[in-house]
Amino acid sequence: MEERKDKVIIESEEIDTIIFSGEKVWRHTKEEQEAIREKMVREAFLYHVDSCGEYRDYVGRKIDNLSVDLSSIALSDIPLIPTSAYKKNTLLSVGEPDVAKWCLSSGTNGMRSRVPRDKTSLDRLIGSLDAGSELINHYYEHEVEVLNLGPDKYEAGDIWFSYVMSLIETLYPTTCFINEGTFLIDDALAELELLEQESSHVMISSPPFLVMELIKSLKSKGRKFNFGHRLTIITAGGWKKRSGEAVPRDTLVSLCRDYLGIEGDDQFRDVFNQVELNTVIFECSEGNKHLPPWVAAFARSPVDLQALPEGEEGLMSFLDASANSYPCFYVGDDLGIVEHKDCACGVSSKTISIKRRVQTRDTRGCATSIMTEAT
Numbered sequence: 001m002e003e004r005k006d007k008v009i010i011e012s013e014e015i016d017t018i019i020f021s022g023e024k025v026w027r028h029t030k031e032e033q034e035a036i037r038e039k040m041v042r043e044a045f046l047y048h049v050d051s052c053g054e055y056r057d058y059v060g061r062k063i064d065n066l067s068v069d070l071s072s073i074a075l076s077d078i079p080l081i082p083t084s085a086y087k088k089n090t091l092l093s094v095g096e097p098d099v100a101k102w103c104l105s106s107g108t109n110g111m112r113s114r115v116p117r118d119k120t121s122l123d124r125l126i127g128s129l130d131a132g133s134e135l136i137n138h139y140y141e142h143e144v145e146v147l148n149l150g151p152d153k154y155e156a157g158d159i160w161f162s163y164v165m166s167l168i169e170t171l172y173p174t175t176c177f178i179n180e181g182t183f184l185i186d187d188a189l190a191e192l193e194l195l196e197q198e199s200s201h202v203m204i205s206s207p208p209f210l211v212m213e214l215i216k217s218l219k220s221k222g223r224k225f226n227f228g229h230r231l232t233i234i235t236a237g238g239w240k241k242r243s244g245e246a247v248p249r250d251t252l253v254s255l256c257r258d259y260l261g262i263e264g265d266d267q268f269r270d271v272f273n274q275v276e277l278n279t280v281i282f283e284c285s286e287g288n289k290h291l292p293p294w295v296a297a298f299a300r301s302p303v304d305l306q307a308l309p310e311g312e313e314g315l316m317s318f319l320d321a322s323a324n325s326y327p328c329f330y331v332g333d334d335l336g337i338v339e340h341k342d343c344a345c346g347v348s349s350k351t352i353s354i355k356r357r358v359q360t361r362d363t364r365g366c367a368t369s370i371m372t373e374a375t
């Protein structure tokens with residue numbers, strides 16, 4: 001049996017022991033998960049209050065007296081940074097020379113978020129990919145061929161989405177079919193022709209709009225593949241600038257059945273990530289996005305940002321203990337639901353479900369008001 005090549009990280013801290021435990025991440029009981037979350041997120045909060053001056057000042061404005069015992073703060077009361085503040089401010093908890101990568105949002109409208117990551121944060125991000133990929137299946141390196149249709153990391157530079165897509169290369173042999181911003185669709189189809197005849201499992205990692213381009217091309221050529229159970233399509237990043245072309249997920253899955261020959265809906269998975277979040281959240285075979293225990297998530301009232309009861313839809317906020325170089329406690333523009341599920345996939349954990357982006361000015365206004373406090 002071949003060794004997987006991703007186990008090179010030194011497990012220096014308790015959180016690393018948890019993040020780098022592969023499929024064991026998903027085996028903690030509900031009580032254990034809550035205990036880990038309480039401890040890790042609160043420790044991260046205290047560390048960032050101590051290490052990031054901008055965040056400390058902000059927390060000082062949100063909590064009148066910093067001498068109150070912050071170590072007993074409820075996770076849902078930890079002061080949240082609006083994602084817009086990552087555009088305006090440099091939120092840094094390590095020395096600037098320790099920043100290994102400044103990660104940029106794709107910037108579909110206006111200013112870009114700029115998030116500094118040190119090696120520890122990047123390693124933990126890869127740990128989250130490794131743990132999350134266990135929800136798809138446990139494959140050894142030699143069993144999988146990955147076709148990456150995401151923008152390539154060399155071309156797209158520091159754009160976070162492309163970078164995350166490219167990280168799958170650290171886990172499995174990957175061929176990238178984007179060069180200088182161009183989707184090499186004929187090369188991708190030729191590779192699929194070859195792989196259809198082989199026995200390895202094929203993964204296509206792609207933004208949904210390029211899966212659609214692949215399908216359109218097959219349609220125009222009158223070609224259909226028949227991969228059966230040997231193909232998994234992993235989408236990430238949403239439709240972004242191509243939102244005008246967006247098709248519902250069910251339609252896309254159905255087209256993948258017709259043109260790529262997948263047999264089950266569980267062969268189509270979406271992952272959630274955004275530049276401010278240091279963890280990639282994967283979907284299981286039942287279509288649920290399981291939250292690992294080092295991340296807390298709350299849906300919040302758009303009116304006063306109070307955490308809502310589980311199962312209620314609100315503005316999504318995340319507290320991610322895996323970020324070392326910046327405080328990762330934020331509220332964004334997505335509306336969604338957080339709830340615990342005893343899932344049929346075998347994992348019992350909190351799950352997130354993203355419904356839509358906030359569009360109305362009123363709801364944005366609330367996040368905007370705390371943003372101005374943060375600056």
Ligand SMILES: [Zn+2]
Nearest residue numbers: 284288343345
């Ligand atoms: Zn599940």
